[in-house]
Amino acid sequence: MRPFLLLISSMMLVVTAFARHGKGGSITYEYIGQGSLVGSSKYRITAKHYIDCDGTQFIESESFVGIFNAGNGGLIKTLTIPQTSQIIIQKADFNPCISQPPKVCYVVVTYVAETELADSPGGFVITEQECCRIGGIINIPNSASYGITNTNVIPGIINGVDYHTNNSPVFAQKDTVVICHNAFFSLDFGATDKDGDQLTYAFTAAKSGGNMQTRQPNPPTGPPYADVPYQAAFSALLPLGSRVTIDSKTGMISGIAPGTLGSYVIAVNVFESRNGVLIGTSKKEVQVTVADCSLSAAALKPSYINCDDFTFTFRNESTSNNASRYFWDFGVTGSTTDVSTSPTPVFTYPDTGRFVLRLKVQSVAGCEDSTVSDVIVYPGFTPAFRATGSCFETPFEFTDLTTTRYGEVNNWQWDFGDNYTAANMSAAPNPTHAYNTLGSYQVTLTVGTSKGCLDTAIQTVVVSDKPLLTLPFSDTLICSIDTLLLRATGTGNFSWSPGVNILNSETASPLVFPKVTSDYVVTLNEKGCVAKDTIRVNVLDGISVTLPADTTICQTDSILLRPVSAGLQYQWLPAIGLNNALLKNPHVAPQADQVYQVVANLGKCQATTSTRVHVVPYPAVAAGNDTIICYGTFAQLRASVTASSYTWSPLASLQDAGTLTPVARPLQATRYVLTAYDVIGCPKPSRDTVLVSVLPRIPAFAGNDTVVVAGQPLQLQATGGSSYQWSPATGLSNPFLANPVARLGTATDSISYSVRVSKGACSANDVIKITVFKTLPEIFVPSAFTPNSDGSNDVLKPILAGIKRLDSFKVFNRWGQLVYSTSEPSEGWNGNLHGVPQQSGTFVYLVAGITYLDQKIMKKGTVVLIR
Secondary structure: OOOOOOEEEEOOOOOOOOOOEEEEEEEEEEEEEEEOOOEEEEEEEEEEEEEEHHHHHHOEEEEEEEEEEEEOEEEEEEEEEEEEEEEEEOOOOOOOOOOOOOOOOEEEEEEEEEEEEEEEOOOEEEEEEEOOOOOOOOOOHHHHOEEEEEEEEEEEEOOOOOOOOOOOOEEEEEEEEEEEEEEEEEOOOOOOOOOOOOEEEEEEEOOOOOOOOOOEEEEOOOOOOOEEOOOOOOOOOOOOOOOOOEEEOOOOEEEOEEEEEEEEEEEEEEEEEEEEEEEEEEEEEEEEEEEOOEEOOOOOOOOEEEOOOOOEEEOOOOOOOOEEEEEOOOOOOOOOOOOOOOOOOEEEEEEEEEEEEEEEEOOOOOOOOEEEEEEEEEOOOEEEEEOOOOEOOOEEEEEEEEEEEOEEEEEEEEEEOOOOOOEEEEEOOOEEEEEOEEEEEEEEEEEOOOOOEEEEEEEEEEEEEOOOOEEEOEEEEEEEEEEEEEEEEEOOOOEEEEOOOOOOOOOOOOEEOOOOOEEEEEEEEEEEEEEEEEEEEEEEOOEEOOOOOEEEOOOOEEEEEOOOOOOOEEEOOOOOEEOOOOOOEEEOOOOOOEEEEEEEOOOHHHHEEEEEEEEEOOOEEEEEOOEEEEEOEEEOOOOOEEOEEEEEEEOOOOOOOOOOEEOOOOOOOEEEEEEEEEOOOOOOOEEEEEEEEOOOOOEEEEOOOOOEEHHHHHEEEEEEOOEEEOOOOOEEOOOOOOOOOEEEOOOOOEEEEEEEEEEEEEEEEEEEEEEEEOOOOOOOOOOOOOOOOOOOOOOOOEEEEEEEEEEEEEEEEEOOOOEEEEEEOOEEEEEEEEEEOOOOEEEEEEEEEOOOOOOOOEEEEEEOOOO
């Protein structure tokens, strides 16, 4: 059992200008009998409106139905139909496994009237229009802006047969079921037909109608009626998204409901066919509500059809997550192993046929539900069709090419994609259809078999104002003694003009043999639709061919041969070094001198000539071997050439660049390119490259210049390499260390030590100057300084002689304010306080430090700042 799916639906939405409580509606007709006048008929028209139970105050007291001539759309009469009855339908029983069951209640309001109509060969269109749809419909943007058109067609004479005594199909009224979001559901949209006609179903576009200014148009507007737009991810054919489909044979809508709560509009066409002839189309628009509820149930698709192979993958289509146990029976008669307890079993049927699939589930809470579905297995079914035609107002012929291995094809539903006519559908196996407007149309064939297979084939047909005519060229050459085959492609009857010097002029491929240049016009007639095009045949009495006498290329190169000729076919001899001996412009790459002959043909006309290709070697060039140098040194390049001239590049770091032995002094890795030229042989240069790599610069550092007192040991510290050598060795403990100790006596005023820093094969030098004071350890402070940024005496700092550590150096202004302080011997005062230059004047300094003999020393004095 499956009484747990809820659909709150309706067909046409009825609204008022101030409140919108309509849930849908429908319009149908019945043939009662012959009218009171000869050549007239009597019909009963029934309009139904569905109103939300909370909106009964907005029920319309009457309905306006327009009756139009189906042939020209002209209004015949308007019926004003008073309300006939109203009933309240409310759902009270819900499956116990449904949580949060929603309220389901609506009022069915009926309007019935009888009318007589003079019989018309074209039939009638009956229409009712309302405003407006409710706001916020999920699959229609700005839904409150669109009204509704509810319409049906009373047929007339079709293909010589009178169908005006027809009764329209009547849709089943099964509107009190629930759709839970993200849950499987099935909605019976099937209809019954009093006349026993064949019915097929398809989704279609909802139609717009009245508006806020004219809620109930009186009379309604005539056909055709505009489609409403759809939100992205939805369309007329996918009104509830890609997971919901309709069965074209039963009208059963099923699938997984959308996850977004709210109202959706569905429109369905039921096509009424009699003896293979489509005689009527009835449309039902439905507003369904996806509710906030959940299910504990078993749910299957209405049927499972496999027309490809024998294997199926099944699953419980209910999205409830509280099912704990599954019991599957795949319906193979006489088998005890065709069962499974998997949530998603895979089963391969042993043979073709129809099987009954059974599923029972149990939830964690103990709810139990079961359901059944048909499984149809008939592989080997391929839908296809052919469309023949190209012109508007000329019937296209559609031929079904569907193949099936089992059963036979017995069900066709064509949609020609033509929204400009009501005769857009057909149930015939091989129909014709004439398009009245140019453009591209998407043609859909939904085809089924006697075994239940159903599938769709889609093609796009292009409708133009003339048949498609294609020519392989529009201009060509022939020799005056030749015959030429012309070719045209298209569907229809061909004729060529003028009729002179031509054979088979009534075919697509005539033979022409003009003696002078002529234009041949081809006319294609496809059932009265005409296209024309022209081919110009240029006629020559003879041809010539010319080439340069000779040319020179470099060995291993190729050249494009370019003969000047009106010929259309070419043959080159010999084939040595040719990429294609039949091209007009072949590439040739001979390894030695070669004479090439070309024969040019234009039909039976022929000409020949030749050219000599002289092959010479490239100039020989050798730039020398790659080398590596130390930073700041040079490399002697040694090159050789066999050429008339040569050049080096780049030139910036080369000395004697006009020779083959230049000196290179790059500061970074550089590729030197030697280019050689030969003016008497190969016209192209040859090149070779030599790479001079430069090892990184050695960062030799001997230390900062300093002062000592006589006899003070000074620890030197050189950096930048792996080996060191100091000179001179005077006063040094070891001249081959990075950090020797220097001790200088009173005989030395100052000395400069140079250190050679080496790493691998490369080296670099640096110098440190040491000044020797002939005093005891002392801190000297200048008596004045001039911070004027001239680079001389700009900073005031102490001079340390025999001092191993400066403890402090402070400067005060005349008011005792500290203006500078440091303990770094390399730093000094620039004459500013907080970035503000101080005025000229006398300042007091205090300085303290520790001598190399570990004695404290302190001094106080004055210094003059001069600006």
